[in-house]
Amino acid sequence: MKIAIASGKGGTGKTTVSVNLASYLSENNNVVLVDLDVEEPNSALFIKGNLIHEEDKFKMIPDWKQPECTLCGICQKVCNFHAVIQLGTMILVFPELCHSCYACSELCPTNALPMITKKMGELKEYKSNNLAFVNSHLLIGEEQAVPLIHQTIKYVDLKFNDTFIKIYDSPPGTSCPVIEASKDADFVFLVTEPTPFGLHDLKLAVDTMKELNKAFGVIINRNGIGNDDVENYCKKEKIPVIAKIPNNRKIAELYSGGNLIYNEISEVKEELIKIENFIKLNIFSNLT
Amino acid sequence: MKEIVVISGKGGTGKTSLTASFAVLEKEKVVVADCDVDAADMHLLMNPDFKKSQEFFSGELAVIKQEDCIQCGKCADICRFDAIPFINNTFVVDEISCEGCGYCARICPTDAIINIQQKVGHWYISDIKTGSKMVHAKLAIGADNSGKLVAQVKNEAKKIAEEGNYEYILVDGSPGVGCPVVSSLSGANYVVLVTEPTVSGLHDLKRVYELVHKFNIKAGCIINKFDLNLSVTDEIKQFLTEEKINHLADIPYSNNFTQAITKSKTIVEFDTGKLKEIIENTWTEIKNIIHLI
Numbered sequence: 001m002k003i004a005i006a007s008g009k010g011g012t013g014k015t016t017v018s019v020n021l022a023s024y025l026s027e028n029n030n031v032v033l034v035d036l037d038v039e040e041p042n043s044a045l046f047i048k049g050n051l052i053h054e055e056d057k058f059k060m061i062p063d064w065k066q067p068e069c070t071l072c073g074i075c076q077k078v079c080n081f082h083a084v085i086q087l088g089t090m091i092l093v094f095p096e097l098c099h100s101c102y103a104c105s106e107l108c109p110t111n112a113l114p115m116i117t118k119k120m121g122e123l124k125e126y127k128s129n130n131l132a133f134v135n136s137h138l139l140i141g142e143e144q145a146v147p148l149i150h151q152t153i154k155y156v157d158l159k160f161n162d163t164f165i166k167i168y169d170s171p172p173g174t175s176c177p178v179i180e181a182s183k184d185a186d187f188v189f190l191v192t193e194p195t196p197f198g199l200h201d202l203k204l205a206v207d208t209m210k211e212l213n214k215a216f217g218v219i220i221n222r223n224g225i226g227n228d229d230v231e232n233y234c235k236k237e238k239i240p241v242i243a244k245i246p247n248n249r250k251i252a253e254l255y256s257g258g259n260l261i262y263n264e265i266s267e268v269k270e271e272l273i274k275i276e277n278f279i280k281l282n283i284f285s286n287l288t
Numbered sequence: 289m290k291e292i293v294v295i296s297g298k299g300g301t302g303k304t305s306l307t308a309s310f311a312v313l314e315k316e317k318v319v320v321a322d323c324d325v326d327a328a329d330m331h332l333l334m335n336p337d338f339k340k341s342q343e344f345f346s347g348e349l350a351v352i353k354q355e356d357c358i359q360c361g362k363c364a365d366i367c368r369f370d371a372i373p374f375i376n377n378t379f380v381v382d383e384i385s386c387e388g389c390g391y392c393a394r395i396c397p398t399d400a401i402i403n404i405q406q407k408v409g410h411w412y413i414s415d416i417k418t419g420s421k422m423v424h425a426k427l428a429i430g431a432d433n434s435g436k437l438v439a440q441v442k443n444e445a446k447k448i449a450e451e452g453n454y455e456y457i458l459v460d461g462s463p464g465v466g467c468p469v470v471s472s473l474s475g476a477n478y479v480v481l482v483t484e485p486t487v488s489g490l491h492d493l494k495r496v497y498e499l500v501h502k503f504n505i506k507a508g509c510i511i512n513k514f515d516l517n518l519s520v521t522d523e524i525k526q527f528l529t530e531e532k533i534n535h536l537a538d539i540p541y542s543n544n545f546t547q548a549i550t551k552s553k554t555i556v557e558f559d560t561g562k563l564k565e566i567i568e569n570t571w572t573e574i575k576n577i578i579h580l581i
Binding site: 010037099144183 | 297298299300301304326327329332347348366368369384387388389390391394395427429430431432434435462463464465466467468470484485486487488489491492495496498499502513516517520541543546549550552
């Protein structure tokens with residue numbers, strides 16, 4: 001079972017929900033938590049596990065072999081991303097613009113642009129009691145998160161079978177990184193806050209999930225801080241509100257120090273139990 | 289004309305609330321650019337009129353003309369994005385997976401594949417309640433290329449600022465360190481980093497500053513909710529000293545941030561006390577610094 005935790009707006013509590021839910025569920029289930037917010041991964045700050053595996057992640061880029069090159073110009077012409085440019089008698093490759101489509105390399109008549117690997121990030125796997133945890137981070141200066149998200153999901157799919165509940169802590173926004181992170185999910189929890197910003201970005205996230213044909217529900221974080229517009233919207237759109245995590249300075253303080261919350265604050269644990277029941281009743285039963 | 293970009297690495301630290309407050313304080317001397325095109329919220333505080341609206345196209349999408357397809361499967365073989373599955377005896381393009389590289393169209397023996405321009409979203413130029421102008425955008429659902437839309441928003445803001453002799457461009461950036469952030473940083477004179485004293489806030493601040501440093505742009509930092517965790521606040525201050533980042537302000541934890549938003553107001557319009565004073569002083573400090581750069 002794959003569950004993505006997403007949100008349109010950043011800072012609504014995706015990581016809080018992901019780490020607490022994963023840790024709580026792992027008390028009675030096989031769980032793997034996967035941090036797919038590769039630009040700014042934070043889950044590792046809350047899960048104190050033992051590192052059991054790490055590997056570099058690579059993308060493929062063309063590498064110019066001057067002796068072979070006839071300067072025919074085909075490579076530059078076929079690159080839709082302006083990642084290969086002919087400048088005088090030189091071919092310049094801009095790795096951060098390259099999408100690894102191989103067109104320049106394979107259409108080069110003299111094999112002057114073989115593909116080579118370039119490191120784009122690192123993947124780490126940890127174990128904390130019964131909880132497995134995988135996270136990847138993008139190297140600073142690398143602009144494309146999608147290939148690293150893709151490879152991280154692939155790693156998890158190969159390593160962990162279907163008896164695991166897989167929880168994906170997704171990046172914020174509504175564009176390509178969040179789509180890559182949620183397109184394989186069986187269910188998406190959208191975390192929002194009851195403010196006009198939260199509502200506005202929730203609507204964008206809902207439209208995205210509808211476009212992807214995903215089943216989804218809403219978790220309201222910092223409940224009580226703003227107004228009722230988010231709940232009214234969900235009611236009107238018939239979107240289930242699965243849990244409401246209260247607005248509480250103590251929660252913010254625990255979070256600030258990198259602590260899990262549900263064992264300290266019983267109202268949070270009650271909300272996690274609601275999510276657990278929802279998963280059992282609505283997601284698990286649909287899969288079997 | 290000076291361009292100031294506000295970013296944070298981590299989302300939800302108060303970037304937009306602060307940027308909008310600065311815009312209200314500086315009134316008609318500043319052009320505002322909302323470059324968080326993924327989840328643009330600034331318009332909720334600035335009362336824009338969406339006076340000029342334009343569609344934005346960028347990047348391509350492969351389309352297979354079924355009547356010309358001989359089902360040789362070459363396109364599916366060379367596609368590195370698994371974007372051409374064989375479904376019900378036809379090759380079709382999975383629009384979500386297609387990166388628009390155009391490789392398939394180039395090698396199709398019957399020219400059955402064409403590339404169409406992809407709609408990335410809309411961008412707008414608005415008159416706003418401060419008597420100034422704002423450039424903002426809305427990304428189409430599931431669209432790629434948000435970095436290109438960010439560049440478009442910035443270029444338009446720059447044009448307006450140059451033509452109208454504005455003193456400042458104030459840019460609200462997006463979270464993360466990827467292409468939209470890189471795009472919003474290009475050409476900036478000064479970066480304002482907004483952080484919070486949480487382990488995530490500090491972690492993300494360090495990563496995004498590494499990016500700012502690569503671009504060689506001078507930066508200052510605002511610690512929002514500084515009293516939430518004083519020991520992390522101290523760690524942040526130490527980091528600022530080590531990296532020679534200007535420490536611009538400490539803002540206390542306050543529900544007024546949220547209260548102001550629910551009234552569609554910026555903090556400096558909603559709060560009349562200490563919070564307003566701190567933000568006014570911060571903006572003055574930022575202006576003093578950039579005039580020395």
